[in-house]
Amino acid sequence: MMGEELTGLNIKDLQNLESQLEMSLRGVRMKKDQILMDEIQELTRQGNLIHQENVELYKKVYGTRDVNGTSKELFVTNGQSIEEDPHVAVHLQLSQPQQQNYETPTRATKLG
Numbered sequence: 001m002m003g004e005e006l007t008g009l010n011i012k013d014l015q016n017l018e019s020q021l022e023m024s025l026r027g028v029r030m031k032k033d034q035i036l037m038d039e040i041q042e043l044t045r046q047g048n049l050i051h052q053e054n055v056e057l058y059k060k061v062y063g064t065r066d067v068n069g070t071s072k073e074l075f076v077t078n079g080q081s082i083e084e085d086p087h088v089a090v091h092l093q094l095s096q097p098q099q100q101n102y103e104t105p106t107r108a109t110k111l112g
Contacts, residue, residue, distance in 0.1 A: 006014065
């Protein structure tokens with residue numbers, strides 16, 4: 001299997017050994033692929049469950065109902081509540097942080 005002790009084999013024996021190794025390797029690859037596909041399927045299922053839980057939690061925290069019973073989302077910006085239709089796109093804009101001026105006292109206390 002490690003390529004050792006092949007000196008006594010003729011071409012036909014080497015070809016048969018090579019075929020056996022290729023079939024074995026194909027079986028190992030198929031098993032590995034099946035395990036990976038099963039893991040991917042399970043992780044996808046778990047991801048979908050987590051996403052659904054997040055949606056439900058988001059609805060519990062932010063979801064409200066208007067007078068007509070349709071779902072509205074409640075957003076808070078600058079301390080004010082704004083009701084938004086959940087199907088309307090939200091455009092966000094980043095801004096630079098504001099610098100705060102810290103004045104140094106004119107008379108600083110000297111520490112010994």
